[in-house]
Amino acid sequence: MDNRIKQITVPFLVMMIVNLGTYFIFGNNFAQGLSPHEGLVPIMGLLFGPYGAIGVVIGNTICDLIRGYTPQMTFASEIISLGVALLAYKLWYHDFKYKKNISQPKLNNTFNVILFLGIVLLTSVLYSMFHKKIMYFFYPETISINLLMGLRFFINFLNSSFIFGIIGIWISKYIGFIHLPKKSNKKNHEKAYWILLIILVISLVVIAIADYYFSSNPLLWVIESIFLAILLFVYALKPIVVEVNDLSSHFSPEKIMNIFLLETLAIVLLGIIISSDRTLVNAITSLLPLNDVEVTISIFILMDLILIIFFIPSLFVLRYIEKKVVNPIVSFSAIEQFIKKGDKIESDGLIDVYSRYLEDETEIGNLARSYTNLIDYANEYIEDIKSIESEKKRIETELEIAERIQQANLPEKSIENRTYYVNGFSKPAKEVGGDFYDYYPIDDENVAVIIGDASGKGVPAAIVAIITQSIIKQLFKTEKDPSKILFSLNNQLCENNPELMFITLWIGVYNKNTGVLTYSNAGHERPLISKNGNIEFLEMDSGIVLGVMEDFDFKKGSIDVFDGVLLYTDGITDEKNINDEFYGSKRLMEFFKDKKFDEKTIKELINDIEIFMDGEDKFDDMTVLVVNNYINKKE
Incomplete structure (x- = not known):
């Protein structure tokens, strides 16, 4: 209709x-x-x-x-x-x-x-x-x-x-x-x-x-x-x-007026009920010289007078309360239209709302002043947050650049030929980290194999790692003995180290003609060795970490018969699960039983560690480097 x-x-x-x-x-x-x-x-x-x-x-x-x-x-x-x-x-x-x-x-x-x-x-x-x-x-x-x-x-x-x-x-x-x-x-x-x-x-x-x-x-x-x-x-x-x-x-004034009008309505209805009561009307007509209609009208007039006596003063009181209390509160609710997520509160637009009450010495004045202060504090806070967000974005951009620089310092691809295979993997806990690995030919016969872990995490550790990589490359131009390289590197890192940063490092030189891997260790994790199908940890001198003591003589060792070497940082063994248990060296050894040291197995290892962690945050950078020797198998 x-x-x-x-x-x-x-x-x-x-x-x-x-x-x-x-x-x-x-x-x-x-x-x-x-x-x-x-x-x-x-x-x-x-x-x-x-x-x-x-x-x-x-x-x-x-x-x-x-x-x-x-x-x-x-x-x-x-x-x-x-x-x-x-x-x-x-x-x-x-x-x-x-x-x-x-x-x-x-x-x-x-x-x-x-x-x-x-x-x-x-x-x-x-x-x-x-x-x-x-x-x-x-x-x-x-x-x-x-x-x-x-x-x-x-x-x-x-x-x-x-x-x-x-x-x-x-x-x-x-x-x-x-x-x-x-x-x-x-x-x-x-x-x-x-x-x-x-x-x-x-x-x-x-x-x-x-x-x-x-x-x-x-x-x-x-x-x-x-x-x-x-x-x-x-x-x-x-x-x-x-x-x-x-x-x-659904304003509060409406609820107040509804209660007031309900009471008024009850008085009017009471007057109608009384005026309609024939017994009462007949009783009044028997006492007063009035007919039924006049009595009814008189009752109506009486109830209306009672209503006026109640209604008019009450209305003035309500008007005063509305003006002094309710209207200011309703005005304060206008703040909602000036608030937008992520933006400052438009305080200029709120001046008309609050200014008339700021000088009031009542609770309304206190509320108005409190609102004004709150808005100012909120705007300052939002401004600070925006500055922080801007700074955060700048840092994120710089970290992205740092991450690309660090990734660029790592080998782009594996080295694989008839006599040997070298490959690595690194996953920092943050955008950048202190873990690194490197491998590259240093002459026609030898290949440098390096893995390190700078103390701490993030940008400081990454800087130390990059400096270390750069110094090692320079040292390999004149020296091929891993222990002597560690000696020189350690002294250089100790010269200017106000933050007492240190780094663990393992350096190896693989001779691709003889299949011998010569190495020296500076406080790094023991590598795993695969030999004739057996997996074991390499027994070697641990040395000390670099950057804490000058003129330390590092020991040199060598491996002449092996199928493969797995080098890793402590981020592999030190990750924890929800029960605060470490992944550990033992679990690492068990994982590689009957497995090859290759790219596929490294990915499976990382996946196994993440399953073990069961959603827990990564504690440290994770880096793995493998060297496989094909010479013995060839013979």
């Missing part, structure tokens, strides 16, 4: 049910007793706009004819009802100075509650004033009770529109069924309509006084009615020139 048809149908059905329901239950006409249907007129206009006004007027027209009113009177009454319904709608969307957001009818702050009460009161006065005159025009015999009838209309309209308004606004909020006007493109004459509204209010006051003193002057009543009708419909047909926001907020 089209939404506009719904907005006509719902008010029509509600009016039919309430109007005829109370009529058949109480049988009252001519504003006698309860007539709650009158309060539906402004509320249906308020909630559903022109469509609601049409729907409620059509429903009321049918009901009035069923109730026995003349067609002429019904027509006059419904014309006024249409204007009153449209007036309520246009008043809500009027561009009032203190109304921050023009939204659908909501009782979420004191201004909206005051506006709602103003609409109810103004439409109640208009409706009752018109209808008491209409009753006189079509039923002159009612002149003696005309003032009383006007009061009945007013009391019924005021109380029922208050009740239906609160309930209707709450329901429309939760089901989302309401009419939201679109902004008109017509020229804005807002000041003229302001003046018109003021004239309308003043006219009502003047006419009410005139009616009281000149109640029997029909010509004056006609003039008054025409004048009021013109003012009413000119304002009711004003274009809506404001942007309406479809707000779906």
Whole structure:
């Protein structure tokens, strides 16, 4: 069903049910007793706009004819009802100075509650004033009770529109069924309509006084009615020139106002229940010279007075609390729109939010100052983080360069021919590390084989490793004895070592003609030797690490019969698992049983270590170097 048809149908059905329901239950006409249907007129206009006004007027027209009113009177009454319904709608969307957001009818702050009460009161006065005159025009015999009838209309309209308004606004909020006007493109004459509204209010006051003193002057009543009708419909047909926001907020002020209005609603309903109690009404009529209708009206007036005594001061208190406490807190919540992930908080945009409260000496002032300080601290922190991130990116870039430089210092490919095979693998714990290996021919007969592990990790260890590699290459140009190379290298590293960095190193020289591997060790791990299918550790002098003691004489050894040598750093054996167990030398030896020293086996070794670690972080760099001797097999 089209939404506009719904907005006509719902008010029509509600009016039919309430109007005829109370009529058949109480049988009252001519504003006698309860007539709650009158309060539906402004509320249906308020909630559903022109469509609601049409729907409620059509429903009321049918009901009035069923109730026995003349067609002429019904027509006059419904014309006024249409204007009153449209007036309520246009008043809500009027561009009032203190109304921050023009939204659908909501009782979420004191201004909206005051506006709602103003609409109810103004439409109640208009409706009752018109209808008491209409009753006189079509039923002159009612002149003696005309003032009383006007009061009945007013009391019924005021109380029922208050009740239906609160309930209707709450329901429309939760089901989302309401009419939201679109902004008109017509020229804005807002000041003229302001003046018109003021004239309308003043006219009502003047006419009410005139009616009281000149109640029997029909010509004056006609003039008054025409004048009021013109003012009413000119304002009711004003274009809506404001942007309406479809707000779906859940602010604290709304919850506070809901509790307040719920209590007020309970008082009004209590008044209706009491006034409907026939036993109480009969008891009062037996004591006072009043009929049933007068007693009912008197009870209504009494309850309304009690409501005013409770409501008005409470509203002022709520307004003060809203202004001094709630509104500042709601304003503080605006910080959310200035916060973006990873960016500084736009403090300039928050000046308007907090500046008005900074000098306040109450808790709100403390909160505002705390928020301001917090924002400043947060912005400083974010700025520091950005600087750190920038520095981090710079360091990462430099580390990437360092990693490429270190990788470039390692052999690019293995050496393999008929007599021997040399290959290595290195995996640093960080981007760069202190582990390194190297191999290269130093003359036609000999190949240098080197593996080392500088102390520490990261860039410092990598620098020491690169320096060591460079010095070794220079030393091999004039010397081929590994022990003498270690001697010279050690002295050079000891000369300028303020950080007391040290390095373990194993240097070998493989003679590809004889198959003899001559070596010297500086505190490095014992290599594994494969000989005739057996795996064992090479027994050798351990020496000392380089860089801690000058003029140390390193021992030289040699291996003349072997199938392969596996050199490695302590990162292989010292990795731990979740149970704090080392991979260890024993497990390393067991791994290589019945395995060759080749590239495939090295990859399997690294994989076996990672399985053993079971997700634990790497403790150290891992480096492996293999030398296979094919000469003996060839023979």
